[in-house]
Amino acid sequence: MAGNRVVQVTLPSDAEPTREDLELLEATFQAIAGLHFEGRRDWEQTARRLETEGWSVGCRLGWIAEARRGREVEQAFGLTRAQAFTELRTLTELDALASYSS
Amino acid sequence: MASESAVREHYQQAIREHFQQELEGLRQAGLFKEERYIQAPQGAEIEVEYPAGAAARRVINMCSNNYLGLSSHPAVIAAARAGLFSRGYGMSSVRFICGTQDIHRELERKLTAFLGTEDTLLFPSCMDANAGVFEALLGEQDVMIADRLVHASIVDGMRLCKAMQETYKHSDMVHLEGKLQEHQDKRFRMVITDGVFSMDGDLAKLDEIVALAERYEAMVFVDDSHATGFMGKTGRGSHEQKGVLGRIDLITTTLGKALGGASGGCVSGRRELVETCRQRARPYLFSNSVAPVIVAGALKVLDLIGRSTERRDKLEGNAIEWRRLLKEAGFDLKQGESPIVPVMLYNAKLAQDVARDLFAEGIYVVGFCFPVVPKGQARIRTQLSAAHGKHHLERAIEAFVKVGRKYDILGKGKQEIADTYGL
Numbered sequence: 100m101a102g103n104r105v106v107q108v109t110l111p112s113d114a115e116p117t118r119e120d121l122e123l124l125e126a127t128f129q130a131i132a133g134l135h136f137e138g139r140r141d142w143e144q145t146a147r148r149l150e151t152e153g154w155s156v157g158c159r160l161g162w163i164a165e166a167r168r169g170r171e172v173e174q175a176f177g178l179t180r181a182q183a184f185t186e187l188r189t190l191t192e193l194d195a196l197a198s199y200s201s
Numbered sequence: 202m203a204s205e206s207a208v209r210e211h212y213q214q215a216i217r218e219h220f221q222q223e224l225e226g227l228r229q230a231g232l233f234k235e236e237r238y239i240q241a242p243q244g245a246e247i248e249v250e251y252p253a254g255a256a257a258r259r260v261i262n263m264c265s266n267n268y269l270g271l272s273s274h275p276a277v278i279a280a281a282r283a284g285l286f287s288r289g290y291g292m293s294s295v296r297f298i299c300g301t302q303d304i305h306r307e308l309e310r311k312l313t314a315f316l317g318t319e320d321t322l323l324f325p326s327c328m329d330a331n332a333g334v335f336e337a338l339l340g341e342q343d344v345m346i347a348d349r350l351v352h353a354s355i356v357d358g359m360r361l362c363k364a365m366q367e368t369y370k371h372s373d374m375v376h377l378e379g380k381l382q383e384h385q386d387k388r389f390r391m392v393i394t395d396g397v398f399s400m401d402g403d404l405a406k407l408d409e410i411v412a413l414a415e416r417y418e419a420m421v422f423v424d425d426s427h428a429t430g431f432m433g434k435t436g437r438g439s440h441e442q443k444g445v446l447g448r449i450d451l452i453t454t455t456l457g458k459a460l461g462g463a464s465g466g467c468v469s470g471r472r473e474l475v476e477t478c479r480q481r482a483r484p485y486l487f488s489n490s491v492a493p494v495i496v497a498g499a500l501k502v503l504d505l506i507g508r509s510t511e512r513r514d515k516l517e518g519n520a521i522e523w524r525r526l527l528k529e530a531g532f533d534l535k536q537g538e539s540p541i542v543p544v545m546l547y548n549a550k551l552a553q554d555v556a557r558d559l560f561a562e563g564i565y566v567v568g569f570c571f572p573v574v575p576k577g578q579a580r581i582r583t584q585l586s587a588a589h590g591k592h593h594l595e596r597a598i599e600a601f602v603k604v605g606r607k608y609d610i611l612g613k614g615k616q617e618i619a620d621t622y623g624l
Binding site for chain 1: 347349351356359360365366367368
């Protein structure tokens with residue numbers, strides 16, 4: 100997207116982060132940035148409106164795993180990255196073969 | 202500035218060009234499906250116009266789901282006609298408003314008795330039944346565990362449901378057991394399978410599936426569209442064949458194959474599950490009632506097959522004989538017990554060429570290749586019917602042998618065919 104700004108973080112000179120360390124830091128900062136710069140809290144109005152209609156409303160951070168192949172697109176959601184990829188695997192397996200209709 | 206109509210025309214042209222390119226892509230990839238025009242009722246022999254505009258040819262049909270040969274049976278046609286006059290052409294309503302006639306109830310009761318279940322609910326098609334059942338019964342606290350080769354309509358139905366989706370390797374009971382153990386924390390578990398798998402013709406191991414389901418407290422769902430009417434000693438389906446009558450929680454099946462071949466489908470099983478579908482399944486609630494003429498025809502079909510097993514016995518005999526003839530001739534076959542007999546050719550172009558040449562010899566079959574079957578597993582799927590006579594099989598094997606010799610595939614297995622034609 101045009102205009103995206105990136106924050107760089109300098110790690111201590113003796114730090115030897117693993118790939119998992121870097122992924123954790125990136126996900127943490129992304130969550131903080133998303134919540135901190137949310138701006139207007141219009142989503143609260145939506146939540147309140149849904150509650151008046153009888154819904155019980157909640158919100159939580161999660162992962163989206165995505166796979167694309169030609170025209171095919173699969174998206175899966177999970178509370179953890181592992182869950183999202185497990186779900187993605189299942190979705191791609193189910194449609195691995197387009198069974199002939201009859 | 203362009204006028205509004207010029208902009209609209211430009212936009213419509215852009216849409217048109219996009220889809221023309223997509224269609225051309227299908228042609229280039231060999232995936233474009235062409236219809237063949239049949240100028241006769243469905244049967245063991247049919248008149249086919251192919252390509253379009255060509256003179257119709259009489260050919261032996263070996264690719265229909267007319268397993269019991271009842272699609273054009275005079276008694277079924279007479280019953281359908283009688284139903285047309287006594288109950289009208291259409292209901293113009295969904296079932297629960299003013300779309301249920303006494304004959305709908307009668308058909309549901311007769312299907313219940315035939316399938317050995319507690320209740321049955323008609324749908325406009327089995328595709329609709331599969332689309333509606335899971336979403337009506339299961340929620341996010343539940344898990345669906347499906348065989349990886351289940352029919353596309355089941356995949357679509359599972360996607361509409363908010364329960365967790367899982368798969369197990371095709372017919373792998375060890376893998377299934379692992380999944381059942383993994384999901385003991387769920388409210389409900391449902392194992393989902395076809396009864397007969399439509400591309401390979403193999404049967405689900407329903408006896409083992411039911412045993413696992415009972416041990417791990419799971420429901421069992423079976424789409425028996427390629428089994429109802431002829432698998433099992435009295436034709437009740439794959440559950441009868443595998444000795445688990447009365448132990449399947451839900452069966453969906455079609456009236457559009459062995460049971461007359463018109464249209465319509467149903468879900469049949471435990472009373473509370475079927476009634477819940479009646480209350481909640483969207484394709485039932487929001488789609489038109491099965492036409493009276495279809496119901497009347499289906500009632501006659503059930504009457505015919507309930508009185509005698511002659512047709513399913515003939516079909517079974519035809520399937521055994523056809524397999525023997527193909528095997529003796531040297532064709533590579535998938536093992537199986539059903540009247541679906543895949544002739545393995547592995548190479549997609551080879552499958553298309555063989556099907557084309559067989560049509561020229563008067564045998565109507567279709568070649569299947571990726572994405573319908575896995576890459577490198579192209580085949581011709583032959584399907585037997587009780588309407589086939591000995592002379593049909595003799596004529597067909599003669600043609601198969603002639604074409605098989607032309608392509609030098611007789612007595613050859615996968616590796617040898619792949620060495621010649623590639624995968």
